[in-house]
Amino acid sequence: EDQVTQSPEALRLQEGESSSLNCSYTVSGLRGLFWYRQDPGKGPEFLFTLYSAGEEKEKERLKATLTKKESFLHITAPKPEDSATYLCAVPVSGTYKYIFGTGTRLKVLA
Amino acid sequence: NAGVTQTPKFQVLKTGQSMTLQCAQDMNHNSMYWYRQDPGMGLRLIYYSASEGTTDKGEVPNGYNVSRLNKREFSLRLESAAPSQTSVYFCASSELGAGGAKNIQYFGAGTRLSVL
Numbered sequence: 146e147d148q149v150t151q152s153p154e155a156l157r158l159q160e161g162e163s164s165s166l167n168c169s170y171t172v173s174g175l176r177g178l179f180w181y182r183q184d185p186g187k188g189p190e191f192l193f194t195l196y197s198a199g200e201e202k203e204k205e206r207l208k209a210t211l212t213k214k215e216s217f218l219h220i221t222a223p224k225p226e227d228s229a230t231y232l233c234a235v236p237v238s239g240t241y242k243y244i245f246g247t248g249t250r251l252k253v254l255a
Numbered sequence: 256n257a258g259v260t261q262t263p264k265f266q267v268l269k270t271g272q273s274m275t276l277q278c279a280q281d282m283n284h285n286s287m288y289w290y291r292q293d294p295g296m297g298l299r300l301i302y303y304s305a306s307e308g309t310t311d312k313g314e315v316p317n318g319y320n321v322s323r324l325n326k327r328e329f330s331l332r333l334e335s336a337a338p339s340q341t342s343v344y345f346c347a348s349s350e351l352g353a354g355g356a357k358n359i360q361y362f363g364a365g366t367r368l369s370v371l
Contacts, residue, residue, distance in 0.1 A: 149297065179359070188259070188345050188362030189298070232298070236358065241286070241305065242313065243360070245297035 147172040147237055151246035158253050161222045166249045168233035169215040178216050180209050181232040183248065189232055223253045257281055261346050261363035268336045268370045276331040276366050278346030286349045287329035288360065289313075289321060291342040298345065304329055336370045343367050 149170045158164055170178070177196045181189035193202040195211035202209045206227060208219040218231055230248040237244060262277045280287065285306050290298040300313030304323040318340060320332045329348075333340060347360040 177357075181362075186364070188347075188364050189360075191359050191361065194357070194359065234298075241303055241311070242300055243298075245299075247295060247297050 147235075147244055149233060149235055149244045149246040151231075151233060151249050153249060154247070155250040156252070158220075158223055158251070160224055160253055160255050163219070163221045163223070165220070166218040166231055166251070167215060168218070168246055170233075170235050170244075171214075172235050172237065172244070174238035175213070176236045176238055178211055179234045179243070180216070180218055181234065183230040183232055185229075192231075220251070223251075225253045225255050227251065228253045259346055259348055259361055259363035261344075261366050263366060264364065265367045266369070268333075268368065270337060270370060272336050273332065273334050274336065275333075276344055276346075276368075277328070278330065278363060279328045280346075280348040280361070281327065282348060282350070282361065283326070284348035284350050284361075285326070286351065286358070287323065288347040288349075289319070289329070289331045290345045290347065291315065292345060292365075293342050301331065301344075336368075338370045341368060341370045 152167045180192040183189045193209040198213045206221050210217045230250045232248045234243045234245045259280045287304045289301040292298050299315050302321040304310045307326045322330045344366045346363045349358045349360045351358040
């Protein structure tokens with residue numbers, strides 16, 4: 146069964162304390178992976194698409210990486226404004242559907 | 256550039272009442288989606304529309320109906336609301352019609368629905 150699991154469920158960091166969020170998946174025929182950011186009371190906002198294992202993408206303090214089994218979202222020297230829920234999603238091969246993880250709630254303390 | 260606009264933002268219904276959630280996008284996208292988001296669960300697809308005039312059931316369609324009124328608008332109707340439909344509903348749109356890494360979805364701000 147296609148599945149996406151994110152860990153940890155919640156993460157509290159001090160400002161400047163780097164860490165990583167994990168998204169592991171079991172899907173047949175991976176066709177890429179998405180990372181979204183969701184602020185409280187808002188809809189998910191697109192961050193990255195990773196197309197194949199070994200690919201990396203960066204945006205400001207965020208760096209996303211992809212292997213054949215999982216993706217990591219590395220946050221370097223985070224700031225309070227990075228506090229949000231981070232979601233990953235994978236498309237289901239042969240369909241228009243996407244499986245979303247339950248997200249990691251990140252809180253960065255000043 | 257508004258992107259994806261959802262109305263209303265909040266709604267409280269009594270069991271058995273009906274209502275329609277509205278969604279409009281101004282990005283000239285072909286595909287539109289309705290999701291629900293519940294605590295501890297990922298976003299789950301309710302219905303999908305690949306293009307004007309076509310709709311397909313997603314993972315959790317029971318109790319809902321949809322209408323793709325035109326390319327811009329995609330509405331979700333609850334005919335007889337139940338407490339189990341208390342959730343946050345998100346509409347999304349994407350340029351492409353098929354699943355895949357190039358098919359980035361853009362989301363609205365959501366409708367928070369409580370059914371008493």
